[in-house]
Amino acid sequence: MAEGNSYDCDMVESLAAKFIAEKAQDVHINEENIKKLASTIMEFFLDTFENKLPTISTHFLQKFDTYSFINDRNVADWLFVVHTLNFSLWNPNNTKQWRVNGAQGFFGLCAAMKKISEKGMRTWDPRCYSKMMQCEFEHIFRGDDETPIPLIHERCRILHEVGEVLLNKYKGTFVECIKASDNDADNLVKLIVNEFESYRDEAVYEGLTVTGL
Template structure:
């Protein structure tokens, strides 16, 4: 599929001085999402829908004894670094750095790898490259790649459809690699050490050092930062080490963990399907009549993201309360691996995978042209 030639990354980068300005009051992550949801005009959260979806999650947990896969972050264990893999942090950094704009516009064939679309397709492509002997985790390698090399690594199942925004991916990967080589001894491990193994400090370092992680926009006169891609990376690293019991130094409070559902643009369709979210008639009409992408930082894009994240937060709170009521029937609740945000994200992502065609036909879909998630 041919994409237009303008670079979202280059346009955004040209505004960098304004973006990182300290002249505005800045709201971060959960506070930013709350602010957006309270001011939203075209997207609304429905508490009854949250209760309905909570009931589905609890029913699933009660009726399925093999639910370990729901606690395996984003259901991608087979594509992730294996235990004691020294490449793990750098591998995950490259994976999340490339984790943006993985859906083509509605009505067009979607990029897929081994039949998997979106984020899981990206996971498979990275694992495939490593299995083929390409050290894609190493900036010494990927800063010297050509765009054609990256196109081959991210090749889809046919010649008809390619991954969106390949030029932006190539530019971003080269730039983050150059920063690692110039300032961090060629490894993201040094970034983690510089952040003193602290999740909040690492989030700030990602924002300050790597432009493609500066997920910031203006909303109602304030700067809002949702950090979707950075949070996905941090949770990936934290969960990998927690799962394999290597390192307990990440001080990430799992009770305050936010959803990272925006690894897949289709997740708002699940929230719409269960009436957790409701769109205004104007917004529904826009999505029905046009496949023009929303721009990162537009009011509509921020309202969808902010309300989706707060809806997910409320859903987590409901699931946490309800799961305690059924503790005897849901043994998972008392295990070391039980984590409600990961559970909820995985359940929603699972619905997008298994109900993709139905959701695409029945619920409004928006394509976002962005390098930030």
């Protein structure tokens, strides 16, 4: 873990949520409706997994055939890169949107990653993307009509940042992060937030640092 940056995400989340709920003036939390919403969500998921999952899975895989062409050893690294780049993929309204193979947003990002991976570029390998120049990044992630991916400079900088961490501390693969977390999702979230600055979604509210996790 990164020294000096480590904190308990569970504690920060619970304290921040309580603090904001008590201090908020423009938002009111309806406790009764939260229970109703939770019940509705549970009913939906139970119905989905029992009755609709095969249909949903088939549709999802047809639209989101993103990493079937990558061998199993690289899937974790591929997914890490995709999710690292998955933010603010929309241009302002009334302007051209970034599209790849006709897809926008997250699916456009997946389409771009798949397209360049199939051409032989190891998009999941930090040895590749940690040294990528911005002009290379622009070319790789250009849209169907040459519309650039939003926030090019920021995305390129973040790839350099996470790539260096993986190379210097985790043998150049996100798999080592999973191993270091003992295959525990909560531990993995804490490790990611502590080790990768771009995942540290924080803000100061009424003098308290709160996290968006």
